[in-house]
Amino acid sequence: MSGFWYKLDACYKGKRRWTCAKGCGARIHTSGKKVVFSELRHRLQVIYNEKGYPKLVLDGYYYRPHNAYRNQPKVLWYCASRNKFHCPASLRTYKREVVAVEGKHNHEP
Structure with missing residues (x-):
């Protein structure tokens, strides 16, 4: 699933x-x-770049937060390759736990 x-x-x-x-x-x-x-509360790993911008790593794929929700307990994350590959994958987190996974990646991690 x-x-x-x-x-x-x-x-x-x-x-x-x-x-x-x-x-x-x-x-x-x-x-x-x-x-x-x-x-669906899968634990995840959040990493930060040198400017402090978060990226989420789940199953080898990277996600970036939707800017409007970045500092909220509920966050919408888009695949980091959304623009490059038009990837429809996204997920939602609540207090750093995955609560919904939507779409499938159309590229390799």
């Missing part, structure tokens, strides 16, 4: 609970082949 691997954690009443294979705490619940609950 969203480029992340999950491992089976538990089964109950026909549902399955899956947790992130990297052990970061993200989880999903499925019933059959349908996702019935998701909490």
Whole structure:
């Protein structure tokens, strides 16, 4: 799901609970082949350039923050290659945890 691997954690009443294979705490619940609950809080790495501008690194891809949200708890991040490759990938964070991943990268990391 969203480029992340999950491992089976538990089964109950026909549902399955899956947790992130990297052990970061993200989880999903499925019933059959349908996702019935998701909490996509993957931990991430934020790096800063020499001017103090943040970049987020997730699975080898770099993201830059939307300027309007840069200093807020909720941040919208665009792929750093958005202009070069017209990459539609983006993600949203809340207090430095990924809560939504949107679009797929159309280039290699």
